[in-house]
Amino acid sequence: MRVVLLGPPGAGKGTHAARVAGEMSVPMVASGDLFREHQKNDTSLGRLARSYMERGVLVPDQITIDMVMDWIVKNENKGGFLLDGFPRTLTQASALEESLGAGSGIDRVLYIDVPIKVLIRRLSGRQVCGSCQSIYHLEFSPVKSIGECDNCGGGVYQREDDKKESVLRRLEVYRTETEPVIEYYRNLKILVDVDGDNDVKDVEMTLMEAIKS
Numbered sequence: 001m002r003v004v005l006l007g008p009p010g011a012g013k014g015t016h017a018a019r020v021a022g023e024m025s026v027p028m029v030a031s032g033d034l035f036r037e038h039q040k041n042d043t044s045l046g047r048l049a050r051s052y053m054e055r056g057v058l059v060p061d062q063i064t065i066d067m068v069m070d071w072i073v074k075n076e077n078k079g080g081f082l083l084d085g086f087p088r089t090l091t092q093a094s095a096l097e098e099s100l101g102a103g104s105g106i107d108r109v110l111y112i113d114v115p116i117k118v119l120i121r122r123l124s125g126r127q128v129c130g131s132c133q134s135i136y137h138l139e140f141s142p143v144k145s146i147g148e149c150d151n152c153g154g155g156v157y158q159r160e161d162d163k164k165e166s167v168l169r170r171l172e173v174y175r176t177e178t179e180p181v182i183e184y185y186r187n188l189k190i191l192v193d194v195d196g197d198n199d200v201k202d203v204e205m206t207l208m209e210a211i212k213s
């Protein structure tokens, strides 16, 4: 079974991806991990990607697609796969479908949907420890002593990316880039909507049901 997990930033994809892949007994990957791996191993794709990043230019979709396809080929015969947060754009989605070939495309797309108000609340409350990188949340999992990490006593702060203006920008990029992908899969009738504005346990249960149905 070939599954794609999609959802806006703050929907909890990272939390759920590993559990769902584990339940399905298939390998999983996020495109961000592939980028880091290719950089680390200094592959030709990694070098190509870096040449764009160094010029401050957006890495073309084709490079991301090549990395994902390379990973899929290496992991075939494992009963399927789970892609976490990929494809992000319509170009990536149609290229993926084309690369996979007729009859072996994506079987199911799990879309974790969360209202924008909830996403803003979740994302803009995040704090991180500068020393041990523990993650906190001002509202949902605050540190015991203000400004101090529970684990190591280091200073906690808000990442640039998690400030309200950045959060709004990230959600806007998501809306323009990825919402067409949702519609693309919805038209293929392989998309399952999962209500992500729920308890982590409930969301997980709905995801498990969606892959079994």
Ligand SMILES: [Zn+2]
Binding pocket: 129, 130, 131, 132, 133, 134, 149, 150, 151, 152, 153, 154
């Ligand atoms: Zn810490």
